[in-house]
Every structure is written in structure tokens, then in C-alpha cells.
Amino acid sequence: MSRREELRHHLDAVRERIAAACAVAGRRPEEVTLVTVTKNFPGSDIDLLADLGVTAIGESKDQEAAAKFSDEGRRARVEVHFVGQLQSNKADSVAGYADVVHSVDRPKVVGALAKGAARAGRPLTALVQVDLGEATGRGGVDPSRAVDLADEVAASGLALGGVMAVAPLHGDPARAFGRLREVSEDVRRRHPEAIWVSAGMSGDLEAAILHGATHLRVGSAILGSRPPLR
Ligand SMILES: *Cc1c(COP(=O)(O)O)cnc(C)c1O
Numbered sequence: 001m002s003r004r005e006e007l008r009h010h011l012d013a014v015r016e017r018i019a020a021a022c023a024v025a026g027r028r029p030e031e032v033t034l035v036t037v038t039k040n041f042p043g044s045d046i047d048l049l050a051d052l053g054v055t056a057i058g059e060s061k062d063q064e065a066a067a068k069f070s071d072e073g074r075r076a077r078v079e080v081h082f083v084g085q086l087q088s089n090k091a092d093s094v095a096g097y098a099d100v101v102h103s104v105d106r107p108k109v110v111g112a113l114a115k116g117a118a119r120a121g122r123p124l125t126a127l128v129q130v131d132l133g134e135a136t137g138r139g140g141v142d143p144s145r146a147v148d149l150a151d152e153v154a155a156s157g158l159a160l161g162g163v164m165a166v167a168p169l170h171g172d173p174a175r176a177f178g179r180l181r182e183v184s185e186d187v188r189r190r191h192p193e194a195i196w197v198s199a200g201m202s203g204d205l206e207a208a209i210l211h212g213a214t215h216l217r218v219g220s221a222i223l224g225s226r227p228p229l230r
Pocket of ligand 1: 202
């Protein structure tokens, strides 16, 4: 089977899972955006995915993403979502190619991204990453600080998209996504436009859809298990 065929099969399977979960949740599949996370896979896979109709690509490391999207033709074909932990000294680079940053969890990153986006002359949507506990070390602001950080994003000139979280490695993803939904409601009381909820990965996308996710970040279920970067 060619790589293209393999990706097509995996994509079909994931789209079926999304459709089935939406049916259970009483939601329309159009409400849910699939972001295909291609970290550790070569840029040629992004090109094949774009051929197969994928419109949103996720990356988690600046150096790797910057290299892949230095190809302007590739960059122009997809919406680029940065989903990994972000240091403020990388924000300028990320703002040069990303359309959306899912992982804003500190005021310092907000300022750096806003400056980078202004310098690049590009619009940038930012999501507030929320830490759902268990000391996962995967980044995120404490839920009690999420609204304050959302205020800072909105005041910075970035477009506030909504909230994002990674479910704890151990524990019930449904519980975590339920908590994220509450945080989203708190944020939307002050920022009604910030309706995105980025939640759900290969292993827990059904639970995320059931709890109101608008964006799924799916890697291994589409690309396969992660090889070292070639
Ligand atoms: C890698 C990654 C994903 C995709 O995870 P899979 O389990 O491979 O689907 C989603 N979100 C973030 C933040 C990631 O780093």
C-alpha cells in the first residue's frame, strides 16, 4: 500500500469515528474541525494530506514546523495550528507561519506572539491552554486563571479563539473535558466570540466530542505511530 493509500484509510477511519461520536452526542460533524498533527513526520506527508482534502495541520515543535512551512506552496495549502508548548523566545518564529496557536499559557507568551504577529503582518488566533491537573507537565494555566489570561489575549491584538487542553495521562478524560467545558463557559461570558474548544486526540476524541469539543488534534490515528524525525 502506498503512503497516500495508508493515510487515506486512516483518515476515513477517523472521520467515521467523528461521525459516530457526533451521532451519539446529537451534534453535526461540521461543528467539529479535525486538525491533523504531523509532528515527527516529513513534510511530504503534509502534501499528501492536503491532496486528500485535509485543511488543518498541527505541529508541536517550532524548529521542525518552521522548516516544513518554509515551503510557501505547502504553507498556502493548509491552515497551520501550533499545538506544542511554547517558549516566548520562539513566539516570533511561530507567528511567522502559524494561523492558530493552541498553547498560550502565560502573559509573556501573549505579548511575544502579539508582537510577532504584528511584525509579520499576519492575523493570529490564540487559544488559552488550561491545565486540567495531575501535574502533567504539559503546560497550561490553572483553570482559576484562565479568564484573566483570556482577557490579556483579547487586549493584545490577537484574536481570542477559545480554550484548549490535553487530558491528563491518567484519569477520566470525560471528567477533564467536562471541566474544560466549564472553563470555556466562564471565558465566553466575557468573550462571547471565543467559542473554540480544542480537546481530544487519537485516544479520546469520542469523549471530547461528547463534551463539546470544536477542534480535535489527531496525530497517531492518522499518521501511524511516531517515527523519529527523518
Ligand atoms: C502530538 C499531539 C497531539 C496528537 O496526539 P495523538 O495521540 O498522536 O493523536 C495532540 N495534541 C498535542 C498538544 C500534541 O502534542
